[in-house]
Amino acid sequence: MDLIDFIVYLSCCLVAVAGVELTFELPDNAKECFHEDIEKGTDSTLEFQVVTGGHYDVDVVVEGPNRQILYHEVKQQYGQFEFKAEVTGTYLVCFSNEFSTFSHKLVYVGFQVGKEPQLPGIGDHLTAMTQMESSSQKIHEDLNSVIDYQTHHRLREAQGRKRAEDINERVLFWAVGETLGILIITVGQVMVLKNFFTDKRNAQSY
Numbered sequence: 001m002d003l004i005d006f007i008v009y010l011s012c013c014l015v016a017v018a019g020v021e022l023t024f025e026l027p028d029n030a031k032e033c034f035h036e037d038i039e040k041g042t043d044s045t046l047e048f049q050v051v052t053g054g055h056y057d058v059d060v061v062v063e064g065p066n067r068q069i070l071y072h073e074v075k076q077q078y079g080q081f082e083f084k085a086e087v088t089g090t091y092l093v094c095f096s097n098e099f100s101t102f103s104h105k106l107v108y109v110g111f112q113v114g115k116e117p118q119l120p121g122i123g124d125h126l127t128a129m130t131q132m133e134s135s136s137q138k139i140h141e142d143l144n145s146v147i148d149y150q151t152h153h154r155l156r157e158a159q160g161r162k163r164a165e166d167i168n169e170r171v172l173f174w175a176v177g178e179t180l181g182i183l184i185i186t187v188g189q190v191m192v193l194k195n196f197f198t199d200k201r202n203a204q205s206y
Contacts, residue, residue: 021151023051026058026097026105033094038085038113046071046093047110049078049155052162054103059096065089075099108155 026032038044050056055075062071062081066089071081085091097105 021110031096040088051106053105063092
């Protein structure tokens with residue numbers, strides 16, 4: 001499984017679990033936008049990270065329904081932005097690679113709207129939670145933290161592996177170039193020496 005297949009597989013798993021996380025390819029000189037309908041007063045969190053491509057950076061803009069710019073970053077590798085919707089409407093999140101002329105990017109996006117619902121049965125009664133309910137809630141929160149850590153570690157591992165592959169490719173090209181250069185110089189030296197001794201023999205024959 002190569003890097004792209006791994007990232008696509010990872011994104012499918014994340015979408016199946018959370019429904020708000022994905023990875024996508026952002027071509028050079030391109031811009032991709034995502035729309036989300038958010039109710040007033042809802043807390044939202046945007047996370048992004050450039051996994052592969054170029055200098056691992058993109059431009060990011062979050063725009064409200066009234067065309068107000070809520071968040072704007074230029075050439076960022078990763079970031080996080082939390083906000084509360086002031087009005088009900090469609091919010092726009094755009095990622096731009098328009099400054100790049102030849103390198104496409106692979107971008108991870110996590111966009112959480114609202115708070116995660118509680119476990120079934122917790123909070124349904126007026127009394128305080130029982131010890132079992134408190135333990136279940138704590139385990140649930142810890143598992144969510146583990147999932148977040150695993151996601152970020154997988155992205156970092158994929159990014160590091162891609163960089164290592166790029167370095168290995170450059171070293172390979174450099175080694176091939178050096179080898180060709182040595183061969184050309186060797187052949188050239190042999191030809192020069194051959195011509196030198198040939199000229200001497202011709203001079204002695206006269």
